[in-house]
Amino acid sequence: MAFEVNLQTVSVPASADLSTKQFLFGTINASGQVAVTGAGLASDGVIALGPSAQGRPCGLASFPGQIARVMLGASVANGALLEVDANGKAITQSAGKIVGKALSAGASGDIIPALLILMR
Numbered sequence: 217m218a219f220e221v222n223l224q225t226v227s228v229p230a231s232a233d234l235s236t237k238q239f240l241f242g243t244i245n246a247s248g249q250v251a252v253t254g255a256g257l258a259s260d261g262v263i264a265l266g267p268s269a270q271g272r273p274c275g276l277a278s279f280p281g282q283i284a285r286v287m288l289g290a291s292v293a294n295g296a297l298l299e300v301d302a303n304g305k306a307i308t309q310s311a312g313k314i315v316g317k318a319l320s321a322g323a324s325g326d327i328i329p330a331l332l333i334l335m336r
Contacts, residue, residue, distance in 0.1 A: 223282065223284060225264045226261075228250045229249045231245055231247065232251070232270050238266050239263065240304035240305060241253040241300045243257065250274040253315075255312065256299055260278050260334070261334065263304075264284065284316075285328065286306040287306065288305055288327075290324050292306065292307065292321060292322060295317065295318060296309070299312030314333050318330055
């Protein structure tokens with residue numbers, strides 16, 4: 217099974233308390249802060265380290281081609297292309313922007329490795 221290796225992140229201020237949002241997809245909003253990505257939208261990366269208050273540094277894994285751990289919002293198959301659900305979790309891509317590729321199968325709530333694609 218693939219796993220996270222030397223994960224590179226950028227530090228961006230958080231839009232809110234993101235301490236329970238680790239492994240969810242995040243987007244840098246118009247205020248230049250990380251917020252959880254909405255359903256089917258393009259993502260700027262995966263929240264690798266969420267701070268407990270707005271304005272604090274948030275570690276965002278935002279480099280396409282690297283492997284990051286993501287939380288699933290539904291069952292996915294190994295090799296499935298992924299998009300974001302309404303809660304920032306990864307689901308099998310149907311109509312939304314492609315954000316990654318599952319490197320393991322899993323069920324809702326599981327944390328799996330994914331190859332970041334981050335389609336615009």
